[in-house]
Amino acid sequence: MLLGIDVGGTHTDAVLVGAEGLLAWAKAKTNRTDLLSSIREVLGRIVPEAGAGRISRLNLSTTLSTNAIVEGLVEPVGIFVASGPGIDPLAYSIGEHYRVIPGCTDHRGRITSHLDLAAAREHAGACRRAGVSVYACVGKFSPRNTDFEETLKEVVHPQADFVTLGHEFSGQLGFGRRVHTAAFNAAVWRVFNRFADAVQRCAVGLGMSARVNILKADGGTMPLSMSRMFPVESILSGPAASVMGIMAVCDIQEDSVILDIGGTTTDIALFADGAPLTSPEGAVISGRPTLVRALKTRSIGIGGDSAISVVDGQVRVGPRRLGPAMCEGGQTPTLTDALNVLGAADLGDTVASRRGLGELAAKHNTDGPTLAQDAALAAVTSIRAAVIDLTRSVNDRPVYTIYELLEGKRVTPKRVYVMGGPARAMSGLLAEVFPEEVFVPESYAVANAIGAALSRPTLSAELFADTQRGRMLIPGLDVEESVGGDYKLEQAEADAARHLRGYLEHLRIPDPDTLVETVEAQSFNMVEDDMLVGRSIRVKCQIRPGVLQGYRKAVGCRC
Amino acid sequence: MLKARNSLGVVFFPAFDWAISPTHPERQERLLYTQDQLREEGLFDVAGIREYKPDLARVPDVDLAHFTFPDVEHVVTSSHLISAGGAMRAARLVMEREAERAFALVRPPGHHAMSVVHGTRGFCTINIEAVMVEYLRERYGVRRIAIVDTDCHHGDGTQDIYWHDPDVLFISMHQDGRTIYPGTGFPYELGGPTAMGATCNIPLLPGTGDQGFLHMLDHVIMPLLERFKPEIVINSAGQDNHFSDPITNMAFSAQGYAELTRRLGAQIAVLEGGYSIQGALPYVNLGICLAMAGVDTSNVREPDFDPERVKQEKRITEYTESLADQLLEYFTSPPALPKHGRVEGEWFVRDKEIHYDTDSIFERQLEKVRMCGECGGTVVIESRAGSDPVCLAVRIPVGACPECAKKGHEVFELGQRSRNYRRAMLVDRPGKSVKRVLI
Ligand SMILES: [Zn+2]
Ligand SMILES: [Zn+2]
Numbered sequence: 001m002l003l004g005i006d007v008g009g010t011h012t013d014a015v016l017v018g019a020e021g022l023l024a025w026a027k028a029k030t031n032r033t034d035l036l037s038s039i040r041e042v043l044g045r046i047v048p049e050a051g052a053g054r055i056s057r058l059n060l061s062t063t064l065s066t067n068a069i070v071e072g073l074v075e076p077v078g079i080f081v082a083s084g085p086g087i088d089p090l091a092y093s094i095g096e097h098y099r100v101i102p103g104c105t106d107h108r109g110r111i112t113s114h115l116d117l118a119a120a121r122e123h124a125g126a127c128r129r130a131g132v133s134v135y136a137c138v139g140k141f142s143p144r145n146t147d148f149e150e151t152l153k154e155v156v157h158p159q160a161d162f163v164t165l166g167h168e169f170s171g172q173l174g175f176g177r178r179v180h181t182a183a184f185n186a187a188v189w190r191v192f193n194r195f196a197d198a199v200q201r202c203a204v205g206l207g208m209s210a211r212v213n214i215l216k217a218d219g220g221t222m223p224l225s226m227s228r229m230f231p232v233e234s235i236l237s238g239p240a241a242s243v244m245g246i247m248a249v250c251d252i253q254e255d256s257v258i259l260d261i262g263g264t265t266t267d268i269a270l271f272a273d274g275a276p277l278t279s280p281e282g283a284v285i286s287g288r289p290t291l292v293r294a295l296k297t298r299s300i301g302i303g304g305d306s307a308i309s310v311v312d313g314q315v316r317v318g319p320r321r322l323g324p325a326m327c328e329g330g331q332t333p334t335l336t337d338a339l340n341v342l343g344a345a346d347l348g349d350t351v352a353s354r355r356g357l358g359e360l361a362a363k364h365n366t367d368g369p370t371l372a373q374d375a376a377l378a379a380v381t382s383i384r385a386a387v388i389d390l391t392r393s394v395n396d397r398p399v400y401t402i403y404e405l406l407e408g409k410r411v412t413p414k415r416v417y418v419m420g421g422p423a424r425a426m427s428g429l430l431a432e433v434f435p436e437e438v439f440v441p442e443s444y445a446v447a448n449a450i451g452a453a454l455s456r457p458t459l460s461a462e463l464f465a466d467t468q469r470g471r472m473l474i475p476g477l478d479v480e481e482s483v484g485g486d487y488k489l490e491q492a493e494a495d496a497a498r499h500l501r502g503y504l505e506h507l508r509i510p511d512p513d514t515l516v517e518t519v520e521a522q523s524f525n526m527v528e529d530d531m532l533v534g535r536s537i538r539v540k541c542q543i544r545p546g547v548l549q550g551y552r553k554a555v556g557c558r559c
Numbered sequence: 560m561l562k563a564r565n566s567l568g569v570v571f572f573p574a575f576d577w578a579i580s581p582t583h584p585e586r587q588e589r590l591l592y593t594q595d596q597l598r599e600e601g602l603f604d605v606a607g608i609r610e611y612k613p614d615l616a617r618v619p620d621v622d623l624a625h626f627t628f629p630d631v632e633h634v635v636t637s638s639h640l641i642s643a644g645g646a647m648r649a650a651r652l653v654m655e656r657e658a659e660r661a662f663a664l665v666r667p668p669g670h671h672a673m674s675v676v677h678g679t680r681g682f683c684t685i686n687i688e689a690v691m692v693e694y695l696r697e698r699y700g701v702r703r704i705a706i707v708d709t710d711c712h713h714g715d716g717t718q719d720i721y722w723h724d725p726d727v728l729f730i731s732m733h734q735d736g737r738t739i740y741p742g743t744g745f746p747y748e749l750g751g752p753t754a755m756g757a758t759c760n761i762p763l764l765p766g767t768g769d770q771g772f773l774h775m776l777d778h779v780i781m782p783l784l785e786r787f788k789p790e791i792v793i794n795s796a797g798q799d800n801h802f803s804d805p806i807t808n809m810a811f812s813a814q815g816y817a818e819l820t821r822r823l824g825a826q827i828a829v830l831e832g833g834y835s836i837q838g839a840l841p842y843v844n845l846g847i848c849l850a851m852a853g854v855d856t857s858n859v860r861e862p863d864f865d866p867e868r869v870k871q872e873k874r875i876t877e878y879t880e881s882l883a884d885q886l887l888e889y890f891t892s893p894p895a896l897p898k899h900g901r902v903e904g905e906w907f908v909r910d911k912e913i914h915y916d917t918d919s920i921f922e923r924q925l926e927k928v929r930m931c932g933e934c935g936g937t938v939v940i941e942s943r944a945g946s947d948p949v950c951l952a953v954r955i956p957v958g959a960c961p962e963c964a965k966k967g968h969e970v971f972e973l974g975q976r977s978r979n980y981r982r983a984m985l986v987d988r989p990g991k992s993v994k995r996v997l998i
Contacts, residue, residue: 085860086845087600091561104862107595107841112862141599176601281604287560289604398612400594401576402637405612522575524591527582529805536591 001050002551003058003210004453005042006241007035010263013449014042016050021554024049025446035064036198043206052207059452061215061237064195065188069235069286074187075134078127078156081179082115082139082148089140092179094288095187097132099123101152108466108536109144109473120155128159134189136182138166140175143475144464162189167475169230170282170291171462171540177282181290185232192231196224213457217283217294219244219276219545220458223507232292236283238448239267239297240545243276245451246417248547249441249555254414257387257436260448261420264303264321266383268390269295272411276545277394293460295545296394300386304336304422308357308375310364315374317382326356333357335379336422341372345425380429387413387434419444443555454551457509460542463496468526468534477503489523489537496539504543516541563607564853568658570645571597572613572665577638579917584806584834585667585682593664596841597848608852611652613645613665616690620647622993623693624686624720626940626952626984627676630995634676639684642667646691646829653791653826654699660851661827662796663687664844668831670710670795671741673719675952677944678918681712681741688795688829689720692727695791696957702726705789707780707823708733709772709816710797710831711807713744717795718758723751723928724935724956728759728787730780732772734800734809735762740916746886747898751928752907753936756893759783761886764878765808768871769815771879772800776819778883783890794825798833798843802868803861806834810869813839817846817856825851838863905929906939920944933960937967941980948981957988964989 001018007030016024026045031037039060047055068074078097083089084104101123103115127135137152139145142165149165157163164185166178203212213221215237227234242260246252258269258276270277276295283294301319309316317335324330326337327348337353339345357375358368366374395410416438418427423444431438441447465472465483472483472495479499483491497516520540526533573590580586597603603610618631620643627634645665652661669688671681678684688706695701706721708714708731721727736742750758761775784792798804800811820828828847833840838861846859871879896902900909911924922944929936937959940952951974955967964987971985975998985994 085842085858085862085864086596087561087602087605087849088855088858106837106862107592107599108837141595173595173598174601174604175599176604289601396612398571398610400571400573402574402641403576405572405615405641406637524575524588525581525586526588527586530582532582536588 001055002453003046003055004449004451005039005058005060006238006448006452007038007060007062008238008262008448009063012038012042013446014046015446015449015453016046016055017450017453017551017555019550019554022443022450025449027446032067035062036195036202039199040202043202047206047208053209055208055210057213058203058208058210059213059215059221059455060199061241061452062195062234063238064234065192065231066235066285068188068191069184073191075190076130076132077183077186078123078132078135079179079183080120080123080135080137080152080156082152083175084113084140086140086175092176094180094183097127097130103148105139105141105145105148107141107144108469109141109471111145111147115148115151117151117155120152124156124159127156133159133161134186135160135163136166136186137163138175138179138182141173142167142178143171143173143462143473146473146475146480162186164189168478169476170293171464171473171475172291174281174291177289177291180288181232181282181292184285184290185230188231192234193228196228200224215241215452215455216458217292218278218458219295219455220543221455222457223509226507232290235285235292236294239269239299240295241448241451241455242267242419243269243295243297243451244455244545244547245447245449246419246441247276248450248454248552249443249447250417250439251556252417255411257413257416259383259416259418259430261418261422261426262303263305263421264301265299266302268298268300268383268387270390270394270411270413272409277411280397293458298386298390300382302335302379302382304334306335306379307332308334308338308360308371310360313364315371315378317375317379326352333360335375338372338375339422339425341368342376344376344428345422376426376429380426380433383430384433415439417441419447421445450555451547454547454555456546456548457504458543458545459500459504460540461496461500463492463537463539465492465537466534467537474499485534487535487537489521489539492537492539493518493521493541496541500541500543516543561605561854563605565659565851566607567848567852568609568611568649568652568661569602569848570611570613570648570661570663570665572641572645574638574641574666577636579682589666589834589836589840590664592837592841593844596845600845602845602848605852605854608848609658611648613641613663614648614651616640616643616647619993620690620694621685622986623697624689625672625676626674626942626986628942628944628950628982634678635685638667641665642669643685643687643690646687647694649827649829650691650695654695659826662848662851663827663829665830668797670708670714670717670797670831671712672716673913675922675924675940675942677922678915678920680913680915680917682832682917683716686716686720688717688793691827691829692793701790703787703789704728704791704793705730705784705787706793706795707825708795708797708831709800709819710795711799711804711809712740712797712832713760714795715741715743718744718748722758723754723938725754725757726935726958728757728783728789730759730761730783732761732763732775732780734807735764738765739807746889749889749893749897752896752930753928755897756890759886759890761882763809764875766810766871767875767879768810768869769812769818771871771875772811772815772819773822774879775883776822779886780823782887791827792823792825794820794823794828795831796828796847797831798840799835801833801835801839801843803835803838804833810871812864812869813842813846813859813861814856815869816843817850817859820847820850821856902930903927929963929966931960931963934958934963937963937970939970949979951980951983953985955987955989959989
């Protein structure tokens with residue numbers, strides 16, 4: 001049996017899934033200052049029901065890292081950056097212990113000026129005196145040559161509790177993103193590891209011997225052991241759990257839109273031919289772009305708790321949240337109150353909802369039901385506008401070959417799947433503005449936790465080879481090998497896939513559904529003085545996000 | 560986080576599946592390291608800088624800029640249509656105010672492609688700037704346009720296309736034609752009789768560095784732009800003036816390019832040449848993008864940059880300064896008629912010989928323009944490529960007077976009846992029609 005827990009902003013949901021379907025579920029209010037207490041609460045209700053020994057896997061999505069970063073509750077990080085020429089590296093500065101160390105590696109991984117070790121030692125000394133004990137070392141073009149980062153690590157290692165290196169996250173280029181990713185990773189390392197310890201103790205305390213996995217922003221999982229080194233990978237796993245949940249309960253085959261309508265926001269995701277789209281660069285957190293692989297989602301400030309306002313005769317919903325809905329004791333009418341007035345929902349004190357909308361309506365020479373209708377329409381219209389915008393931006397994404405440009409596939413959604421608290425209440429209104437078919441799955445309220453339970457591991461590997469230099473690297477997997485001048489694209493593809501599988505085995509990830517797919521494979525002739533001197537080869541392969549097929553059948557619904 | 564002062568759209572299209580031949584300087588690798596550099600720098604993470612994919616130019620778009628023989632489909636491949644479409648996309652971004660500025664970072668280039676096209680010359684088949692300029696006029700009604708060509712080679716194709724057009728100011732700054740392909744671009748080339756002074760050539764000595772380029776920008780280009788008052792400024796941003804370029808002899812640096820871009824302030828830039836694909840393009844392209852977006856460029860430089868290397872000799876500085884003075888004089892008091900050509904009745908006639916080096920085609924032309932006092936004048940070209948039969952091309956220009964329009968149709972009709980030509984093409988801009996005839 002699989003246990004899935006999704007720690008959300010307002011609720012912590014847990015489900016237990018067996019071969020025969022959804023066996024149990026629990027919901028608790030999230031205690032934002034002590035996430036573990038919420039986890040303990042839902043576990044305490046579900047585990048005894050199932051019997052601790054029969055749970056083979058616990059998948060957990062947590063907002064811990066995200067909250068810690070967004071709220072600034074992280075520890076100071078000593079950051080070493082080897083940048084060389086380009087955009088001013090101070091543009092990516094984070095915190096007070098950020099230092100640019102002279103030295104430069106170029107786009108082919110050739111060192112064009114040596115690392116200034118004296119400057120590195122000096123910065124290490126300053127950090128030690130300031131009591132800093134976690135570090136991030138990042139070099140420009142480090143996925144093409146990891147030397148500078150390794151050297152910097154040697155400098156600070158003796159005084160560090162933890163050192164994270166930029167190239168360990170991804171072979172993808174993006175210096176600023178690499179700086180942010182590594183800095184965040186070190187910043188949340190200690191708080192995440194404490195949490196991981198507590199989760200493990202709690203599971204053991206309940207008599208469980210299940211393997212524990214943490215959800216990632218790309219909708220996949222990673223073993224708890226791995227998450228201890230890469231805690232930043234757990235950011236934004238909430239929206240990912242929702243998307244995986246829809247995948248688990250609905251049999252999505254076509255281009256589709258997913259709407260997860262929550263209390264304060266609506267998250268939008270897209271599927272192409274039944275597969276969720278990932279954002280090509282990486283997630284953005286706290287306004288800073290990172291290399292953390294993520295599903296392509298867009299969040300807009302419209303949810304059940306969004307306040308209703310009237311500005312210049314125009315009815316608006318959100319983006320502000322001014323406390324809970326009036327039916328829940330709040331002071332300002334919200335979208336949920338409007339749904340109550342329209343009879344689409346029946347939540348809490350509906351009299352309070354009617355009173356609130358009536359009072360606001362009176363100020364603007366209208367009546368409660370009309371205002372509620374206008375507010376609901378404004379909400380669904382904004383959601384539809386955001387969906388159109390996201391679809392357009394996906395279809396407008398750059399391509400680099402003539403073939404892709406002329407043959408390019410466009411995403412044209414045929415269906416809209418809706419989940420989250422207000423999903424059912426809003427489905428009728430959404431159906432009015434969306435020409436596509438609108439579906440609300442039966443388990444819409446806990447689909448996110450089902451998604452967490454059924455998600456399987458994801459991984460990606462970017463290989464870079466330069467046959468003139470005789471080198472092949474897969475930075476994310478820490479692979480570096482010599483290759484001959486006749487190394488070919490086909491060998492590179494095979495090598496990338498082999499190393500990715502090997503890494504899965506090393507992590508002892510048993511997954512019969514595992515599919516390694518090559519998503520990019522390019523080989524460029526390198527010419528000097530009219531002579532072919534070698535090839536620059538780039539291969540990217542991945543295990544794409546997906547749900548465990550066996551269990552999928554059990555939780556699936558007709559939708 | 561960084562923010563652009565001017566929003567910038569970059570149309571990046573490296574055409575990773577197209578090349579003239581595997582080792583040709585104009586091959587896939589050309590924009591590979593630029594792509595690596597832009598990605599690694601995080602250019603598209605700067606707030607206000609976005610990447611776009613190109614539009615696809617269609618045959619009618621090409622027809623507005625070129626007389627293509629035997630026809631567009633025979634001469635042009637998808638890669639050319641996409642490259643021109645990339646320039647069109649850049650124009651669309653700016654005109655529709657999606658971005659304040661746009662850079663089409665595309666290949667293959669186009670500035671050696673002339674009015675008549677039989678094949679490929681100087682790696683260029685169709686003139687992507689010209690296709691874009693005609694798109695700006697046709698779709699957005701832009702009238703006065705300035706093109707500043709900063710490629711190391713004379714922009715002879717663009718010059719040829721706009722030779723008779725008083726509404727397009729074409730300025731080319733390049734390595735002296737006596738020392739490099741295509742061997743043209745001298746100060747006396749000032750435009751046709753109806754557009755004298757709408758073409759300006761600035762030949763520079765080999766070895767000219769940042770100082771010389773910027774001197775010409777400040778003392779010739781900016782004053783001419785000031786006088787011409789274009790509605791839009793386009794930069795044909797060739798990058799082969801770089802000190803490391805393998806096929807040229809200049810000493811321009813990435814810092815120099817960035818500074819030139821900043822001072823010029825073009826709304827649209829289109830990549831032309833540039834064949835130092837490892838040592839220059841990644842840094843120069845980055846510098847241009849940042850400069851166009853109004854982001855600090857002071858840390859952009861080549862890894863092996865040495866200021867001594869781009870410092871120009873005293874004799875070059877002296878030459879540059881005296882040339883600048885001479886050029887300005889040319890434009891304040893130009894001669895009455897072009898140096899080459901002759902008057903035949905109401906027509907001004909010149910003979911041209913054009914060599915398509917890439918495709919080994921030799922073309923002879925007889926070009927006539929009607930010396931009309933009211934408009935740019937109808938243009939008639941008789942063209943013969945190699946031993947092929949003669950082709951006839953007639954262009955009634957944008958803003959043609961009724962007399963010139965009438966004349967254009969007459970010449971085209973007469974040409975078809977005369978049996979002197981195998982193919983004939985008429986581009987009637989005011990009448991919005993293009994005719995191709997196989998006789
Ligand atoms: Zn050139
Ligand atoms: Zn006229």
